[in-house]
Amino acid sequence: MDQVEEDGSFISALEDEAIELESLLVEPKNDSLSVNDAFCLDKESLEKCMEIEGGLDSNTTQEGEDGQRLEVLDVRSHEVEGVGNLQAANGLSCICEDYFLDIEFAESVPKFDYDSSEGLHSGISGSESLIPGFSRSYDGSLGISELSTAIISVPEYQNDLLNETICELHHVFSSICGCQTPVKDEFWVTFPTSFELQKVDNLDNISNLLERGISAIGNGNDMISTPGPTSGRIHYPLKTGQNNEVKLGQGITKESLARCHVSKESAAEASNSGALPTHKRLRKPPRRYIEESSYLNSGCCRRRQEMSSSTSKDKFLRVRSLKHQHMGSRATTLVSEEPICEYSIQVPFGSPVREECRMKHASIRGLNSDEELSPAESEDDFVRTIRYKKGGNQRKHHRLWTLSEVKKLIDGVSQYGVGRWTDIKRLLFSSSAHRTPVDLKDKWRNLLRASCVQKTNKSEVEYLFFSPIFFLFCNFLLQF
DNA sequence: TTTAGGG
DNA sequence: CCCTAAA
Numbered sequence: 001m002d003q004v005e006e007d008g009s010f011i012s013a014l015e016d017e018a019i020e021l022e023s024l025l026v027e028p029k030n031d032s033l034s035v036n037d038a039f040c041l042d043k044e045s046l047e048k049c050m051e052i053e054g055g056l057d058s059n060t061t062q063e064g065e066d067g068q069r070l071e072v073l074d075v076r077s078h079e080v081e082g083v084g085n086l087q088a089a090n091g092l093s094c095i096c097e098d099y100f101l102d103i104e105f106a107e108s109v110p111k112f113d114y115d116s117s118e119g120l121h122s123g124i125s126g127s128e129s130l131i132p133g134f135s136r137s138y139d140g141s142l143g144i145s146e147l148s149t150a151i152i153s154v155p156e157y158q159n160d161l162l163n164e165t166i167c168e169l170h171h172v173f174s175s176i177c178g179c180q181t182p183v184k185d186e187f188w189v190t191f192p193t194s195f196e197l198q199k200v201d202n203l204d205n206i207s208n209l210l211e212r213g214i215s216a217i218g219n220g221n222d223m224i225s226t227p228g229p230t231s232g233r234i235h236y237p238l239k240t241g242q243n244n245e246v247k248l249g250q251g252i253t254k255e256s257l258a259r260c261h262v263s264k265e266s267a268a269e270a271s272n273s274g275a276l277p278t279h280k281r282l283r284k285p286p287r288r289y290i291e292e293s294s295y296l297n298s299g300c301c302r303r304r305q306e307m308s309s310s311t312s313k314d315k316f317l318r319v320r321s322l323k324h325q326h327m328g329s330r331a332t333t334l335v336s337e338e339p340i341c342e343y344s345i346q347v348p349f350g351s352p353v354r355e356e357c358r359m360k361h362a363s364i365r366g367l368n369s370d371e372e373l374s375p376a377e378s379e380d381d382f383v384r385t386i387r388y389k390k391g392g393n394q395r396k397h398h399r400l401w402t403l404s405e406v407k408k409l410i411d412g413v414s415q416y417g418v419g420r421w422t423d424i425k426r427l428l429f430s431s432s433a434h435r436t437p438v439d440l441k442d443k444w445r446n447l448l449r450a451s452c453v454q455k456t457n458k459s460e461v462e463y464l465f466f467s468p469i470f471f472l473f474c475n476f477l478l479q480f
Numbered sequence: 481t482t483t484a485g486g487g
Numbered sequence: 488c489c490c491t492a493a494a
Contacts, residue, residue: 253494422482442484442488 399434401443409440409447418444 401409412424421437429435 070483398488419483439488441485445485 396434405429405432405435406443406447409443412440413444 030444125313408428410426412420416423416427419441423438423442425435425437
């Protein structure tokens with residue numbers, strides 16, 4: 001908070017910066033930004049950092065996921081003292097997938113015949129490389145982990161000099177950052193920074209710490225010197241996968257990382273909940289989920305670890321399929337009355353998607369066609385639907401209501417009245433086997449709800465025109 | 481079995 | 488769409 005940028009501006013309002021960055025990340029509108037805005041590397045630190053190979057970006061984009069890998073702060077300097085033509089790459093990527101920030105480092109030493117395609121880019125393309133204090137949640141939102149690790153991938157050294165460098169780096173990081181930088185055997189240098197991001201100070205100093213770390217690398221490493229001014233490119237990731245060049249100015253400082261934004265609130269939420277903040281409304285788990293969970297936990301399903309994708313439901317499906325083989329095409333009533341149905345395990349929606357898809361493709365034909373199926377097809381479809389539904393408690397395939405169906409429903413309601421769903425079904429939806437009376441009821445209810453929403457959001461006139469009551473009225477008029 | 485209503 | 492209670 002007390003740091004002054006090179007341009008003299010204070011970095012004080014983290015929240016504002018967070019908001020600013022969020023907008024910047026979510027809606028990257030400018031194809032090129034000045035890095036002086038987003039990344040302000042301290043000149044010395046950057047100069048003392050390494051030379052970042054210009055060709056790296058092409059490699060990284062190749063390594064990235066389907067080329068949409070967005071990357072890389074790409075700094076080019078002129079020479080490196082002590083190591084001769086040591087060319088180290090320092091990639092700093094800012095990947096914003098909505099709220100996702102990802103910054104990675106990588107070093108390469110081409111001089112030592114180091115296979116850059118593995119050592120370097122394994123670190124770059126790895127989706128787990130994180131800027132200290134940032135982590136990625138599975139739902140895509142940006143979160144903060146209390147113990148995040150910035151991973152610097154280091155190639156397999158064949159030179160003692162670089163090992164010495166790493167040792168110094170480790171030492172300097174330990175002294176400055178107060179954290180360990182163990183050099184692992186597999187030549188991955190990690191920096192467990194243990195940011196307690198729920199604390200504002202630490203949160204504010206993320207970028208500062210990183211800057212200091214980079215400076216420390218430069219200062220502590222005698223081998224790497226700083227030639228002249230640096231220039232480079234930042235490939236700023238867009239959602240389109242298009243790489244946008246950003247002119248790199250001086251370096252990376254606190255502001256840049258503060259812009260890479262973590263709000264204190266989100267940090268607090270993350271730390272409190274232990275998970276990343278989501279604003280999803282919590283919902284009581286359905287009973288069948290509870291039943292499934294209890295079943296799985298009761299020891300009845302010992303093998304659930306092994307057969308994670310093959311749950312008890314699958315067993316039931318197998319049993320049922322056997323039964324169906326014996327029963328042949330005798331059909332629905334027998335199937336629906338099997339006692340095994342009473343004990344069928346209710347499975348939440350997550351796992352049976354595969355089955356659902358299988359069912360959809362195997363048994364349902366012409367689902368999206370507007371009109372009804374032929375009676376034979378409809379009946380067959382109905383049978384199959386029931387069979388799956390009863391056997392595995394499979395959710396019925398979702399069929400969008402077509403306009404003709406809605407019209408028929410309204411017509412039926414106008415004729416037989418609300419609540420006479422079986423009559424409407426029998427008389428108007430006899431050919432639509434997949435529409436049950438309950439479906440009709442639900443659809444009618446949804447229409448009413450929609451009209452109510454229209455009522456709240458729109459004017460009375462709009463409400464009237466969107467109301468099924470209005471359709472009823474029109475239908476009534478058309479009869480005369 | 482049908483309907484209503486919560487989810 | 489699913490589930491369940493109530494009629």
